[in-house]
Amino acid sequence: MMTVIAHLSDTHIDTREEDDGRSIARTKAVMTYLNSLPYDLDAIIATGDIADHATPSEYETARKLLATRHPLLTCPGNHDERAAYREHFLGEPASRAPLNSALVTARFTLALCDTSVPGEDYGRLADETLTWLSTLLADTPPTHPVLIGFHHPPVPLNTPYVDDIRQHDEHRLAALTSRHPNITAFLAGHAHTPAATTFANRPLLVAPGVVSTLRLPWEPQPHHVHHDLPPAVAFHVLDPTNRLTTHYRPIPLTTS
Ligand SMILES: [Fe+2]
Numbered sequence: 056m057m058t059v060i061a062h063l064s065d066t067h068i069d070t071r072e073e074d075d076g077r078s079i080a081r082t083k084a085v086m087t088y089l090n091s092l093p094y095d096l097d098a099i100i101a102t103g104d105i106a107d108h109a110t111p112s113e114y115e116t117a118r119k120l121l122a123t124r125h126p127l128l129t130c131p132g133n134h135d136e137r138a139a140y141r142e143h144f145l146g147e148p149a150s151r152a153p154l155n156s157a158l159v160t161a162r163f164t165l166a167l168c169d170t171s172v173p174g175e176d177y178g179r180l181a182d183e184t185l186t187w188l189s190t191l192l193a194d195t196p197p198t199h200p201v202l203i204g205f206h207h208p209p210v211p212l213n214t215p216y217v218d219d220i221r222q223h224d225e226h227r228l229a230a231l232t233s234r235h236p237n238i239t240a241f242l243a244g245h246a247h248t249p250a251a252t253t254f255a256n257r258p259l260l261v262a263p264g265v266v267s268t269l270r271l272p273w274e275p276q277p278h279h280v281h282h283d284l285p286p287a288v289a290f291h292v293l294d295p296t297n298r299l300t301t302h303y304r305p306i307p308l309t310t311s
């Protein structure tokens with residue numbers, strides 16, 4: 056049986072007039088597409104920068120926009136703020152503790168880790184997040200595939216602006232990974248461009264940004280963002296032998 060996980064990132068929901076409804080329209084197009092699929096996804100993940108300014112109104116809007124019949128897991132990014140995220144997006148008591156969550160099924164385990172650092176744009180796994188992940192991995196059978204998602208990619212992606220604010224202290228995650236061959240891949244956001252690379256000898260798959268696409272250094276106007284390219288999602292597929300394939304799918308805005 057196939058496992059299909061849809062991966063979106065960087066919705067940057069912005070309810071101010073200046074945004075002209077762009078972030079909302081683009082997120083709505085993506086979710087309408089996913090919610091209209093004639094297939095029950097194993098999960099949808101949203102890897103951070105859910106809101107643009109972490110206001111209650113942005114999180115309340117994001118909660119409505121991301122409503123889905125598919126299992127949904129999310130984690131914060133550098134634009135998010137843990138207390139407001141908990142209170143207004145998840146509907147939980149406000150707390151500044153890291154936001155980690157896992158989906159454990161008979162076929163796979165999906166762990167979303169909080170790499171946000173309060174007040175900073177770069178990312179880092181807090182000690183308590185690493186302990187949480189280490190315990191989850193220790194409790195997972197050694198042949199059970201594990202996918203690990205977070206906002207900040209732990210390697211540079213040839214995108215100087217994002218590379219400067221990537222995930223720091225990644226050697227700790229690499230050391231943990233070396234002890235768990237069943238970690239199948241890492242899934243990230245933050246870069247606002249679909250990308251595939253490796254980290255700790257595993258695939259590292261970066262979701263496109265829903266709100267915008269970052270121009271690459273060899274494109275016109277490097278490091279600025281495109282709003283003319285459509286939003287897109289990644290589909291991570293595990294086949295019955297646990298081989299991973301990722302498909303990147305642009306979503307026309309006309310589907311909203
Ligand atoms: Fe972002």
Ligand SMILES: [Fe+2]
Nearest residue numbers: 104132133245
């Ligand atoms: Fe980010």
